[in-house]
Amino acid sequence: MLPITEDKLNSVIDALEITDLTTATIRQICALSAELERAAGEKYVHLELGNPGLPAEKEGLEAECEALKRGVASCYPDIAGIPSLKKAGSDFVKAFIDLDVPPYCIVPTVGSMQGSYTLLTLLKMRVPGKDTVLVFNPGFPAQRQQAKMLGMNVVSFDIYYSRGEKLREKLEEILAAGRVTCMIYSNPNNPTWSNFTQEELKIIGEAATKHDVIVLEDLAYMGMDFRRDYSQPYKSPFIPSVGKYTENYILLISASKIFSYAGQRIGIVCMSPEVFNKRYDHLEKFFEMPNFGECYIYGVLYTASSGTAHSAQYAMAAMLESAVEGKLPFVKETGEYARRSALIKDMLKKNGFHIVYEKDCDEDISEGFFFTAGYKNYGSEHLQRELLRHGISTISLPCTGSTRDGVRICVSTVSDQSTFDRLASRLKEFSDAHPE
């Protein structure tokens, strides 16, 4: 029965040893909503999960099965990546971002999670004294956790207050001391779905060059700024990237969301040739290898997992190739998330909610996979709890590093009419029960 009582909610939270709802992991929130579902005897609307809500691209599946039949399972994959994947990655970056990243600078990883973890490992070592990572807030909590695991210092700021020209001042303030080795953000942003403007990317790029900082640009949701049409390979407009404004960039491109291929844990790291070829005394001594790129591949990735599953590399290569040839319209296909997002935002607004991160400078944000929602002057935890009581599971903004009140909504798995209907009636009940 919904709503769940406060007492019941508290007892389930206690039983799961969750000490603070706003900093709980996604996994804990999933366990919590599953438990509450059982307690209520009613299905929850799951807006917390980031699983793809579309089927995996068939080009990938077919290529994987063919590769397995050809016998690739018995041989160690080249840690640097199979040649066809390196070539396809290079073409893909050219076709959709209009950047020149040669095949030798394209390296597969076990998802972009391994990409960022292993890159942070090396970026922490490249220059003694540069031991800090700048994490843009709000952001993907796992990346902060990775930095913590690696014993790196983390500095952050909430982008809400530093958009446009203000960003320059904020970056200058943080980078001037020279301790920052890299900065990391996702574009579109998880959880807000904001996108940096070209002017902001230029500011970030210039600051990176000036202060010898490497930018990790996480393109997990590449192309999903649906305000422009980024769907055509080799045609303007191209997907914006900091790579247009600095040589100090590394792109993280994951198959998880753009190809709905999260289960196979495959992504590519795309380094600018300048980043790949740069020599660092400290790295040369430690790894006995001549440049950053080789230290990364044969030093770090080798020790982390000896490379990435052979068949998944063939899948990724096939999907990238098809996209480049215009046969796999991944931008159009993921546009389905924009449709769901628009519907859900409407429902929320009708019931008294507002969008917390609403603008990219003077333009409304795009529809997409995630967005942020607040309710009146409710604090994050209070809102998350009350939604949970009413059968709606979300994660709260503080766990993404946000300083603002609200929750993150993931629209991916709200796919059928019955789920939309359930969400609509739950929101109505919620808002009726919370007039103030």
Place this chain on the structure above:
Amino acid sequence: MLPITEDKLNSVIDALEITDLTTATIRQICALSAELERAAGEKYVHLELGNPGLPAEKEGLEAECEALKRGVASCYPDIAGIPSLKKAGSDFVKAFIDLDVPPYCIVPTVGSMQGSYTLLTLLKMRVPGKDTVLVFNPGFPAQRQQAKMLGMNVVSFDIYYSRGEKLREKLEEILAAGRVTCMIYSNPNNPTWSNFTQEELKIIGEAATKHDVIVLEDLAYMGMDFRRDYSQPYKSPFIPSVGKYTENYILLISASKIFSYAGQRIGIVCMSPEVFNKRYDHLEKFFEMPNFGECYIYGVLYTASSGTAHSAQYAMAAMLESAVEGKLPFVKETGEYARRSALIKDMLKKNGFHIVYEKDCDEDISEGFFFTAGYKNYGSEHLQRELLRHGISTISLPCTGSTRDGVRICVSTVSDQSTFDRLASRLKEFSDAHPE
């Protein structure tokens, strides 16, 4: 033309920026032999590579393709492992090692490389002050590299001089100071193919319990001690393991060699329930999770790669299940390596070579995937160089941490008669050219 001249060899070594042949990485040695092959215009005999020399098990391939067709690629895999794999791993350990490891203590990793790297990461943190890993020498060089990457102290000793009861004294000497958090060895041993006797495993287990040290037992070549018949599930003799003598154990079981599945990067970590459930103040504070096992799965593995490819988990589950049911006779199949090893050892002995690590206490070592060979009183580097000049590529023992002179021979890819014949004639030429 073989032999390659000394000058030619030196110039290729210089061109590849290899500063020391005896500490070069496998990858560098492969690049070197490929280059020398071109220079000589003749095929080399590759005894340096550790690629499986058998086709991947079909049970795995079929299960992977079926899982992909069922749609697993679009969903994140459970980081703790899919239930069927956890169950199959538990059954497999019971059937072949006669140890009770419940399913919740079985966790998939991206090969045992990720297994050992991520375990070392956590073992380094579990007790402040226990910052050292004991690596048995000779051993798999990558594990030492992993410890170095993690900034751990490494202590080692050469097992050659500490077999049998002497091992107790040696371990006591090393562990008494209380700085060692874990020890790691592979059984059968890479590169020597020695196996610890039951008495030695008991000594290791008792020392681990006494000094609160966790044993990482790397079973990459599980069952390949062909002196006993370990091929029958649920029947004695069982594969020896330190798990019989201490609760402080973690087994690493990889699909790479036992199922010839190296390309798909899949292995399982099998923790004793006591290791899994142990609570450590420091870990609880850092990860906000209650025990070692959960910190490992949801703390370390989550940040390292968000788990292991979905389809490969299904493959591993299917292969383990088939083995447990007696339908996939992996021990018998890998017996092919013993056949090759016996032939190659004969050839070597006929040409004046000897086995460097020849005995397990008073018994001759098993045939298998690797063995060690020396020639007269030649130093390791001299022998490796002269073999290279004669068209035979190996790695030298110093890079495995050995204090003895010789090279490692990997027999896996010497499969057809023409390769055996080529090896025979090269060895004859070598020995004729090196009478002293």
